[in-house]
Amino acid sequence: SSPDLPLSSLTFAVKDIFDVKGYVAGFGNPDWLRTHEIATSTAPTVLAILSAGATCVGKTVMDEMAY
Known part of the structure; x- marks a missing residue:
C-alpha cells in the first residue's frame, strides 16, 4: 500500500463473519465452513x-455463529 494512505502502517484481522474474496466465512462453525x-x-x-x-493478516477464530 501507499505510505500516503491513513492506515498504511497498520495491520488487521477480519472476523470470520465478514466475506473476503477467495475464502469461506465460517462463522466459527466447522460444518458451516x-x-x-x-x-x-x-x-x-x-x-x-x-x-x-x-x-x-488473516481471519480470526470466533465463537460459533457469533455468540
Missing part, C-alpha cells in the same frame, strides 16, 4: 479498511 461457498467478493467494510492502506 465445510458446506458453504467461497466468497466471490469482499465485504464493503473490509474493502474500506484495505482502501485506506491497512494490510489484512
Whole structure:
C-alpha cells in the first residue's frame, strides 16, 4: 500500500463473519465452513479498511455463529 494512505502502517484481522474474496466465512462453525461457498467478493467494510492502506493478516477464530 501507499505510505500516503491513513492506515498504511497498520495491520488487521477480519472476523470470520465478514466475506473476503477467495475464502469461506465460517462463522466459527466447522460444518458451516465445510458446506458453504467461497466468497466471490469482499465485504464493503473490509474493502474500506484495505482502501485506506491497512494490510489484512488473516481471519480470526470466533465463537460459533457469533455468540
